[in-house]
Amino acid sequence: MHASFRNGERMAESVHEAVLAALRNSRKYGDICEATLDRIAGRAGQRHPRAKEALKAAKRKLHQACGAYLDPMDLDAIDRRLASVPTGAKEEDLLVPCLDILRRHASTVERIPLLNVLYRDVFAETGPPRSILDIACGLNPFTLPWMKLPPSTPYHAVDIDRPLLERVQAFLSKVGRAGSVACRDVLVTPPTTEVDVVFLLKALPCIEQQERGAAVRLLGALRARYAVVSFPARSLGGRDKGMPVHYGDFMKNLMDQLKFGVKRLAYSEETCYICTLRRYAGNGST
Ligand SMILES: C[S@@+](CC[C@H](N)C(=O)[O-])C[C@H]1O[C@@H](n2cnc3c(N)ncnc32)[C@H](O)[C@@H]1O
Incomplete structure (x- = not known):
């Protein structure tokens, strides 16, 4: 050498x-x-x-x-809101505190106008999910009250932001939601948990920005029946910059490489693609 x-x-x-x-x-x-x-x-x-x-x-x-998504100064405000949630509370009774918490994250705040329709539309396509893995979850687990899932449906949350995950864990424990919370870099350790539905909400642009080709590797490694992949309609600064077209091309490229079908759900705040992967053996499914 x-x-x-x-x-x-x-x-x-x-x-x-x-x-x-x-x-x-x-x-x-x-x-x-x-x-x-x-x-x-x-x-x-x-x-x-x-x-x-x-x-x-x-x-x-x-x-x-x-x-860019969460100001560490907002963690105290989230803690105060969480402290007002009694242990054993029902998710459906927590719309107001969860909305307050969702407003603290630059990504979930944009999802608030969609919450009454998003999961209704997604689960109409996938059927009621038997388990969910939320990859690069941010504060999205605080949208559980709008998912209307039975408490026994496991919800697994993964992110790299440990302080944020501590708040997610506190919430899931208080409401008694089955599942897990893991601080994990999915570029280093791709998830191996087999689940019914994976959420990759506004996650792939951020993953691909960290390493070219990472999105296709991650999506290709998932063991799930469906992956719900979404993209923002605008940049964090609020500009359009032709993002729906750009991400439409990005998604088409992933579909060509991995050969899966999609159903597209377009909202003014976010575009979702429900990808049928069928790489799931749980509960007698394919
Ligand atoms: C655009 S936000 C999306 C958050 C959430 N999915 C949503 O839709 O509101 C990106 C999230 O990805 C997480 N993240 C970034 N790189 C990651 C990685 N390599 N592995 C796991 N999570 C990651 C960040 O901490 C952040 O919470």
Whole structure:
């Protein structure tokens, strides 16, 4: 092996270590999934020979991946709202506190106008789900009151944002919802749980932005009957930028590669594609 190549590798490795240490100590990103910090620090170390630029690039990536959606200052407000929810409360009685919490996240706030129709329309296509895996869930588990699922239907939630997941776990425990909450980077460890319906709500653009080709790999690895994939109608800044057309092409490319059928549900805030995967063996299904 060429000596300058080995030197380059060693330099990238030391920048990786320095960036990882700085991210672990960062107030904003220190509680994000360790595998994500390591992956993003490693990438930054390969691209930027100087630790200062590498750290800046890593923080920019983390902002796009998760930091842009929830202000850590809002966690206290979520906690106060959660504290008002009695243990054993029924999901259907929690519309008001859940709406307050959903407003705190840049992604779920956009879903609020849809809540009365979204799950009605989705479950009309999939049938009543026997289990749900919500990948890159954000605060979406707080929309459970609108799903109208029996408490025994397991709801599995996965994200990289540990503080957010702690609030999701507190909510699921209070309402006695079956399921699980996992802090996991799906680019590093794709989910293997076999479920009836997977939610990938506004998740694939964020996943693909982190690594080209990651969306097709993730979708291809799912073991589920249906995947509900959605895309925002506008950018976080509120501009249209031709997003429905752009994501329509993105979705078509995924369908061509993975060969599944879709049903499209278009709303002014979000476009959903219900993908029929049929990779599910549970309860006698295919
Ligand atoms: C656009 S938000 C979508 C949140 C939610 N699904 C919704 O529709 O409101 C993207 C979410 O993906 C999570 N995320 C980003 N990268 C991830 C990864 N590699 N693995 C798991 N979750 C990730 C972020 O923490 C954030 O909560």
